[in-house]
Amino acid sequence: MRRMSRSGIxxxxxxxxxxxxxxxxxxxxxxxxxxxxxxxIKVMNEEAxxxxxxxxxxxxxxxxxxxxxxxxxxxxxxxxxxxHSIVYDACDPDKDYLAEPNRVGFTTFGGCIxxxxxxxxxxxxxxxxxxxxxxxxxxxxxxICVVTRSVNSTDVPAGALSVNNLDALLRNTGKHIFLGVDSxxxxxxxxxxxxxxxxxxxxxxxxPNFTVSICPLSxxxxxxxxxxxIISSARSGLGVLVLPMALSGxxxxxxxxxxxxxxxxxxxxxxxxxxxxxxxxxCTYGSTSTILDLRFGTSAIGSPEYGMIxxxxxxxxxxxxxxxxxxxxxxxxxxxxIQSGYEFTLSATLSALAGANIxxxxxxxxxxxxxxxxxxxxxAEMIRMIQVAxxxxxxxxxxxxxxxxxxxxxxxxxxxxxxxxxTMRSQSRSKLFDRRSRSxxxxxxxGASMRERAYGAAIDIIQNHQPYxxxxxxxxxxxxxxxxxxxxxxxx
Amino acid sequence: xxxxxxxxxxxxxxxxxxxxxxxxxxxxHLATLExxxxxxxxxxxxxxxxxxxxxxCRVDPKTKTVKFPAWVVEDAIRSAPATFIxxxxxxxxxxxLEDNRVSFTNFGExxxxxxxxxxxxxxxxxxxxAKAARIIDALEHIGTYERAMCSHDKPHQVxxxxxxxxxxxxxxxxxxxxxxxxxxxxxxxxxxxxIVGGREKLRERPLLTFAxxxxxxxxxxxxHCExILEAGRSGLGVLVIGMALSGASSPVHPAGxxxxxxxxxxxxxxxxxxSSKGTPFIYGSSTCPMDLKKATATVGSPELAMISAAVxxxxxxxxxxxxxxxx
Numbered sequence: 001m002r003r004m005s006r007s008g009i010x011x012x013x014x015x016x017x018x019x020x021x022x023x024x025x026x027x028x029x030x031x032x033x034x035x036x037x038x039x040x041i042k043v044m045n046e047e048a049x050x051x052x053x054x055x056x057x058x059x060x061x062x063x064x065x066x067x068x069x070x071x072x073x074x075x076x077x078x079x080x081x082x083x084h085s086i087v088y089d090a091c092d093p094d095k096d097y098l099a100e101p102n103r104v105g106f107t108t109f110g111g112c113i114x115x116x117x118x119x120x121x122x123x124x125x126x127x128x129x130x131x132x133x134x135x136x137x138x139x140x141x142x143x144i145c146v147v148t149r150s151v152n153s154t155d156v157p158a159g160a161l162s163v164n165n166l167d168a169l170l171r172n173t174g175k176h177i178f179l180g181v182d183s184x185x186x187x188x189x190x191x192x193x194x195x196x197x198x199x200x201x202x203x204x205x206x207x208p209n210f211t212v213s214i215c216p217l218s219x220x221x222x223x224x225x226x227x228x229x230i231i232s233s234a235r236s237g238l239g240v241l242v243l244p245m246a247l248s249g250x251x252x253x254x255x256x257x258x259x260x261x262x263x264x265x266x267x268x269x270x271x272x273x274x275x276x277x278x279x280x281x282x283c284t285y286g287s288t289s290t291i292l293d294l295r296f297g298t299s300a301i302g303s304p305e306y307g308m309i310x311x312x313x314x315x316x317x318x319x320x321x322x323x324x325x326x327x328x329x330x331x332x333x334x335x336x337x338i339q340s341g342y343e344f345t346l347s348a349t350l351s352a353l354a355g356a357n358i359x360x361x362x363x364x365x366x367x368x369x370x371x372x373x374x375x376x377x378x379x380a381e382m383i384r385m386i387q388v389a390x391x392x393x394x395x396x397x398x399x400x401x402x403x404x405x406x407x408x409x410x411x412x413x414x415x416x417x418x419x420x421x422x423t424m425r426s427q428s429r430s431k432l433f434d435r436r437s438r439s440x441x442x443x444x445x446x447g448a449s450m451r452e453r454a455y456g457a458a459i460d461i462i463q464n465h466q467p468y469x470x471x472x473x474x475x476x477x478x479x480x481x482x483x484x485x486x487x488x489x490x491x492x
Numbered sequence: 493x494x495x496x497x498x499x500x501x502x503x504x505x506x507x508x509x510x511x512x513x514x515x516x517x518x519x520x521h522l523a524t525l526e527x528x529x530x531x532x533x534x535x536x537x538x539x540x541x542x543x544x545x546x547x548x549c550r551v552d553p554k555t556k557t558v559k560f561p562a563w564v565v566e567d568a569i570r571s572a573p574a575t576f577i578x579x580x581x582x583x584x585x586x587x588x589l590e591d592n593r594v595s596f597t598n599f600g601e602x603x604x605x606x607x608x609x610x611x612x613x614x615x616x617x618x619x620x621x622a623k624a625a626r627i628i629d630a631l632e633h634i635g636t637y638e639r640a641m642c643s644h645d646k647p648h649q650v651x652x653x654x655x656x657x658x659x660x661x662x663x664x665x666x667x668x669x670x671x672x673x674x675x676x677x678x679x680x681x682x683x684x685x686x687i688v689g690g691r692e693k694l695r696e697r698p699l700l701t702f703a704x705x706x707x708x709x710x711x712x713x714x715x716h717c718e719x720i721l722e723a724g725r726s727g728l729g730v731l732v733i734g735m736a737l738s739g740a741s742s743p744v745h746p747a748g749x750x751x752x753x754x755x756x757x758x759x760x761x762x763x764x765x766x767s768s769k770g771t772p773f774i775y776g777s778s779t780c781p782m783d784l785k786k787a788t789a790t791v792g793s794p795e796l797a798m799i800s801a802a803v804x805x806x807x808x809x810x811x812x813x814x815x816x817x818x819x
Binding site for chain 2: 020386410
């Protein structure tokens with residue numbers, strides 16, 4: 001039978017989340033413009049106040065801070081100036097990550113302070129070594145598209161934290177890196193480090209392999225250090241991720257719609273400062289907002305609201321045509337257990353279906369305090385499943401396989417048909433998730449739980465994976481840079 | 493500040509999944525009509541064959557293959573109700589099933605059981621069925637009841653009766669039960685009639701819907717036809733659950749699997765509407781892939797979730813209530 005092509009029928013290129021109508025997104029946008037014009041934002045840095053003033057904003061000065069009121073044309077122009085599609089460059093060019101609307105990738109949660117030791121299972125403060133080893137696991141996992149500073153190197157002196165974090169990350173991954181910065185001076189040193197790791201300053205400026213993440217303070221505040229870091233990053237041409245953590249019911253409205261408005265205002269205020277400092281600097285629209293659980297006084301990142309807020313933020317970022325970096329997959333559980341699996345799946349799936357460019361939350365437990373290797377490896381498996389699901393079901397002549405259906409008819413077998421053999425690789429495949437029969441599972445694993453197998457897999461990666469190599473001599477240069485800097489701070 | 497009402501802005505009343513466009517649903521519909529008309533479906537029951545013959549289908553009595561003209565299928569889709577009230581024993585247990593209203597039920601049926609006291613993995617018994625029913629009765633967010641396990645300790649020929657008894661006594665929620673064959677079906681109906689006060693009362697507020705499964709690919713076996721006919725005669729709804737295994741009894745790609753399953757469900761729908769026009773019909777799916785490397789049915793795979801979502805979308809396309817696997 002001949003089946004000629006059909007003229008343009010509407011099709012979905014995957015499963016997606018229907019969250020808001022255009023009218024609803026407009027409503028959030030107009031509410032945001034109103035906050036900017038009437039209430040304004042609090043800016044705690046003099047240079048930033050001058051930049052805002054020069055850009056056409058009203059600035060009213062008080063002791064130690066200013067209130068900046070931003071006219072709507074400034075907001076809209078700045079959101080427009082930021083690039084609409086970003087490539088997050090990587091040391092290893094094969095690992096560059098293209099963030100266009102609806103391309104979905106994943107990474108870990110950032111800024112944790114504890115780690116569950118994969119050998120002893122003891123929960124302890126994370127060290128610089130952990131920072132590097134987690135990055136190495138992320139470097140290995142194809143499901144992780146960029147590398148976030150998952151844990152802080154809590155064993156190094158406070159002022160040298162971000163420099164040491166970057167040092168550990170650069171040695172362990174060839175992927176693009178997201179991390180916070182202590183100060184403008186730290187940023188200079190970090191640029192030196194990254195230049196050494198990418199084969200010189202020119203290479204680094206052409207293909208910067210890290211993005212600076214900054215957190216505004218909710219509600220509606222740009223603290224001193226955030227301003228400094230935004231300004232110095234923008235001047236060096238480095239991309240900025242603006243990542244507020246509003247707590248609905250604590251630092252933002254207890255209603256989610258109100259939280260979206262102040263969150264949006266906070267992100268845009270950071271982006272406006274970056275654009276007014278240097279037009280066209282890459283900006284990433286971020287979110288790790290959630291609810292404050294008012295019964296326990298904890299930030300509930302395993303709650304459904306976490307998924308709902310972050311999926312909504314991904315939609316808002318698309319509204320502004322900005323790349324997004326939103327939460328999804330985090331957990332409040334204390335151990336990598338069933339709770340953490342359920343919580344990962346709900347919020348990670350929501351954010352992914354919403355088309356977030358980077359969904360971060362893998363590996364994390366305990367309201368964002370602790371990273372666990374088993375959870376990271378198990379989450380990666382689930383990420384693969386989510387990636388299959390968002391791919392959707394293609395309805396086409398090829399996939400409908402009508403000729404095969406007619407041929408097999410009623411009561412025949414597909415399993416022995418050549419078509420099944422030819423297409424079987426399109427099925428999802430599990431590695432850690434066990435799909436065998438109960439008896440095979442017992443024979444092969446003696447009933448070991450997935451968690452135990454996951455710790456084993458993580459240890460194997462840490463011991464055997466070779467990350468993308470640094471240029472010759474770079475490791476020594478980086479050592480010197482870190483030591484010099486610590487001397488400069490008077491802490492070496 | 494005055495914040496006056498906005499004139500009609502469009503609004504999403506909740507989060508939803510964009511699964512496929514109407515165009516794509518129509519593609520599946522057309523493909524289904526083509527298979528039903530050209531290749532047809534095997535129907536085992538003589539009574540069903542006669543009914544289908546009278547209803548406008550082309551029946552080959554030798555091969556028992558039935559070919560369905562498009563109008564027969566589309567008439568049946570139109571005559572089945574879009575809203576189904578799954579009645580419980582008490583009115584407060586009623587659940588309305590229609591476009592986009594979401595409720596949950598348990599999996600059915602497990603044949604093995606992890607004993608909560610000993611941790612042992614063993615065959616389930618009638619006592620287990622009863623206990624599970626009682627737990628489901630207590631769980632607020634489980635809207636209706638499906639039999640979770642079966643009574644392995646009872647003789648095979650009367651197992652469905654024991655299952656029904658253990659269930660009906662222990663929960664007032666609406667029941668989805670498979671009566672297994674034509675002998676047990678009327679007796680289960682009698683049990684329900686005894687609870688609600690007669691067969692007529694049961695017709696008004698049926699606390700039971702028959703669940704039954706075709707066999708993939710494209711077969712309506714004897715008992716399946718009989719259950720559909722019995723439901724029509726007694727004024728009960730019927731839930732037809734497609735159970736294809738993509739890669740084994742249907743194509744590997746979900747698109748082709750959806751077509752196979754749609755053919756099985758819609759041909760069952762035709763039979764149900766011919767036996768009694770307007771009989772409530774629920775579009776069901778428990779289809780999942782066969783993992784072709786491990787040779788197991790993978791109900792934990794993303795494909796199961798995707799197929800179920802697509803079936804829910806197709807059921808909406810047909811304005812039929814649906815019942816799909818998930819979880």
